[in-house]
Amino acid sequence: MGSSRPIETTKRLPRLIRNQVIWSRIAKRIGRPVAWCTSGGPVELLLASGIVPFYPENHAAICSARGIAQGLAEKAEEDRFSHDLCSYFRIDYGSFTTGRTPLGGVLAPDLVLVSNNICGTVQNWFRVAADHFDVPFLFLDTPFSEEPCTENDVAYARDQLVHIARESARIAGRTFDEKRLVPWVERARDTVETWKEVMKTASAKPAPFTSFDAFVHMAPIVSMRGTRRALAYYRRLLAELRGRAKAGIAAVPNERARAVWDNIAIWPAHRELKKTFRDAGVALVADTYTGAWGGVRLDPTDPLTGLARAYCDVLLNHGVKRRTQELTGLVREYSADGFILHSNRSCKRYSLGQYAVRNTLSEATGVPGVIVEADMADPRSVSIDSIRQRLTPFFEMIGAHS
Amino acid sequence: MSRAVGLDIGSSATKAVLVEDGRPVRAVVLASMPDMHDAAVRAVAEVGGDGAPVLTTGYGRLLYEPRCGDVSEITALAAGIEAVLPGTATVIDIGGQDSKAVRVRAGRVADFAMNDRCAAGTGRFLEAMSRVLNVPLPEFDSVLASSPAAVPLSSTCTVFAETEVVGLLSRKTPVGSVLAGLFASVAGRVAGLARQVGPAAPIAATGGTMRCRSMVAALSAALGAPLVVPPDPQVVTALGAAILCERRSRA
């Protein structure tokens, strides 16, 4: 117990991602179209037509983790975009207008694919990008609702998916064939299921895996969902984590308390925060962010309807009630002693109503929660001292201390 | 006999309390600036804590060695208030650079909210205004006593409030009325913070700012509830740290 060798599979992650980047570049060079896609976009439709997806949100997170976010965001502000807009947008905008990126060159899109199931910001962001590169803008409108989506919503989304599938196939010089979609959807489903199992390993005590790991390991589920490589990667990770759970290898040595996280990671402070939790003996056992993909269910017998439902049903497309339910489930399932709500200056949809969530959640679960204010990517809105200022008393409250 | 020191290294004042067998025997308050570390060392010496274990808290808690540990102000405050006002359910503390509201259950933290982002609603705000008005802090109460009604201030931001105050003074608004307006502004901010934890009675108020009666009155009015202020409101957090320290060394 207590030992904390790093997770072996992690070593394979950089190469997996690097290969994906290299492969995208080669594909582009040999004439495959590239599509910029939102994290909640129906990527399977692109893959089925041989289109290479690229994820600007992911890219912005990488820029932030590599410490170049500020200059890029400032470029957007110089071009008169408000500082209050999502930092992923500002960073990405700064990158594609200046050509600065840690990935060795901007991968210019031939089309963009957007769904507003995560927020309204992406709609405008990708419009700006589509105008900048002068490429087609494909859009999936998913009605926001407090309740689970209705059959009407699903039918409405399905109609749009048919259009997106045909249009993107046309851009790729093909005709859309639903049969070709099936293997992609199947693998996407299997990958999502495997990822869910990966996250579930953290319910063991002590947890062999934390959300800090998940924040890193989620990259393939976002950007390579549906590929064989991603599936193989998660299967390997799952096998390793199950072994670690059985052997009692803890992600946080001397785990004293467990907590659940809400909202996107704080990339500029990722390392320091991971250390802060570790030093205090607090395992971050689950979160609503990396689980956002875990909730997607895909149906290969009727791929389009299955996709329509899955993409309407993502967490951010529902209100406070659903987020509270989700969190309540996580606190119970992972035996958490408390929860942390990251009030993310950038992401309004995700952060709205957190004070209400905090109270309802505490009442429902009987465990305390704390709100920390920061930003997922803009270092100017992140103060590690101020975050610790709140985390320390919270940790003391849930029975851990540094 | 067991002895322990609680050392609260705050942004404006450093407080040390010595306890012996659970009872406070001496308290010292020193200015933290210009050298926080030096202030901390002197505070421990002056309180007579040489050789006793020291548990630190406050903004500068990590800069004092040797310490037997450190603890957040929130946890220390909860332990301290239970010692001076047992049974307190909520404690509101206005410190030099932050303000906090803590729900307490038997000396332990049940919930808390803090403002550490904005000078409005902290001691800093009042210090800044003391400079603008040219009224030293200890004279606030007497200036207020002789004044007509408060003028409402629209700005909560320290910088904008300063501009507003200068404007009011130039229009010959009595200093006391401006001051009353400032207190109401701070009290309003802090009451908002306290509502986040759903303040339950009895409510105590601590922090150096609470030595000023007008502040207590303004806060009580803003909350619509009576407040209890312990005899030495500035050292409650340090006392809590001392008690926790003694408990830890016994364990």
Ligand code: SF4
């Ligand atoms: S972080 Fe929030 S606002 Fe920004 S793109 Fe994602 S969902 Fe939209």
